[in-house]
Amino acid sequence: MNHLIISFTSPDKPGLVDKLSKVIKLNHGNWQTSSLHHLSGFFAGIIEVAVTSEQTDLLINALKSIPEFSLNIEVANVVSPKVPANLVLELTANDRAGIIQEISSVIHQQGGNLLKLVSSQESAAHSGQDLFKAKATIAIDKSAIESLITEIESLADDLMVDISR
Structure with missing residues (x-):
């Protein structure tokens, strides 16, 4: 097959x-x-x-x-074995150029593998300001999860990270 x-x-x-x-x-x-x-x-x-x-x-x-x-x-010809996705991040921040690069760079530097990324831009309800929203599925060693989250959160004061494991 x-x-x-x-x-x-x-x-x-x-x-x-x-x-x-x-x-x-x-x-x-x-x-x-x-x-x-x-x-x-x-x-x-x-x-x-x-x-x-x-x-x-x-x-x-x-x-x-x-x-x-x-x-x-x-x-x-050969289907790769399924990699367990052990972390899902939902990210929200004020939209700006380069945000995907910043996030993907941190994931890479922390030893994670980005398996899926779904992103969108929408207007904030009250201010109308452009918001970046993303859901990222990441395979990463359990010992690196906390440092990954800390590094992503440190990218910007307005970056909100919701985590599911």
Whole structure:
């Protein structure tokens, strides 16, 4: 069994997920995991699809023939073992350029591996100021959790960190 990692963008319009999922189903693929988003008039995402070795090339060719999609497809012949995610951080701060770099740098310096990051920008309820919000899933040695949290919290006075383990 192969796993295809498919990243794509397309000008957004209704029916794009239906179109993708039909091509995957008709070519014997099994939609595994995905993250799909509307971003500035585009629909973008990343999908993991399981497919037999015999059907892999057929599915790739069918996906590449879908009009208006810009695709990048990687074939993973060996699925990496699942890494336990032992820490989830929910972060809120005043938005500013470079905040993702600061947070990811601290995670890296503390020996963590960022497994998933979902971020957004929204207006604060009372002030209307732009807020950065993120949910980060991190694999990290238990002995490094406290120092990681301390370092992230020290990035800015306005950075709030909620933790789940």
